[in-house]
Ligand SMILES: Nc1nc2c(c(=O)[nH]1)N[C@H]1C(S)=C(S)[C@@H](COP(=O)(O)O)O[C@H]1N2
């Protein structure tokens with residue numbers, strides 16, 4: 001009786017044997033288990049080998065990669081988006097962007113100075129920061145240079161190369177508002193200047209309104225201490241803002257009345273518009289999405305049903321919808337959003353698709369809770385011209401050829 005009920009439940013979900021026939025999988029005559037490899041018959045490796053775990057050797061190609069030319073101390077490395085599942089980026093695969101390499105900081109001697117337009121300046125040790133009430137949030141971080149290769153031509157041959165300057169972790173730290181509360185703000189305070197301890201003396205001006213909203217001084221990612229590449233022992237984390245502002249190896253926060261107009265917010269990280277004016281302080285990352293499977297570099301080996309999967313995000317809040325097109329934008333279908341759907345976080349979307357062997361152009365288009373719709377390439381270029389380097393968020397197109405090869409195209 002219980003069996004029957006279970007079977008009926010399964011049938012309703014479309015998971016029973018009959019329903020699986022839809023995938024047209026090869027069916028052997030008898031269900032024989034595969035033979036064990038010789039090495040699996042003896043003892044396996046013992047515990048603590050290694051004491052800090054790492055992926056199976058068979059996953060050796062799932063690694064960060066760089067497309068940067070020149071010295072690797074001022075390079076970026078990109079997350080292998082096509083091979084990741086869910087929304088969390090494992091720490092060892094978080095993208096990296098350093099302007100002058102990774103400093104080796106000792107948490108026992110590292111200090112954070114908070115001064116400027118405050119009643120009582122403070123020098124915090126890491127232990128001091130750990131005494132404050134902590135928060136943990138799953139947030140995405142995107143470098144505003146992500147996808148900049150696509151302004152001109154579809155040059156990169158993988159989603160790692162086009163969109164891999166984005167990662168999503170659970171970040172833990174102290175709300176910056178708690179630290180500002182501790183030192184006491186003076187009435188003229190409007191900005192917080194953040195400075196890193198690397199030799200580039202990376203500096204960005206943060207509006208006080210953001211500092212008091214959801215900014216944190218983070219000391220952990222995905223449950224463990226920050227990785228050196230991510231700013232060990234502490235970094236600023238500004239959810240939804242361009243990655244450049246989340247200053248790593250944070251050593252100083254100075255409260256001021258005016259922004260600093262530092263190199264990273266004047267010579268760089270501005271967007272030249274067609275009329276000759278430039279956008280300054282383009283903090284928020286616009287709504288964006290990309291199909292990660294299938295994507296450029298893949299080859300579809302089988303015709304028939306499969307799933308299109310991808311990622312969507314917005315620096316302004318939650319994703320409310322993602323539409324997917326398989327005909328280059330002529331028609332669109334709503335994708336399913338996988339739970340959880342969180343604010344300023346990656347959202348995974350899926351759509352069942354049957355590939356019959358005909359050429360196809362796959363696209364995704366995201367909408368966020370402010371109503372902002374991801375633009376087509378033509379709409380983005382229309383609004384911003386082609387002089388910009390940062391903040392490219394247009395719809396991405398992947399072409400599936402008759403032979404199943406997937407490539408990067410502009411339509
Ligand atoms: N101190 C410091 N902070 C920094 C940088 C840097 O070079 N030095 N790079 C910035 C840039 S451009 C980005 S996109 C993010 C990248 O963070 P990640 O390396 O943890 O991915 O850190 C930002 N914070």
Ligand SMILES: [Mo]
Pocket residue numbers: 097142143144145243244
């Ligand atoms: Mo960046």
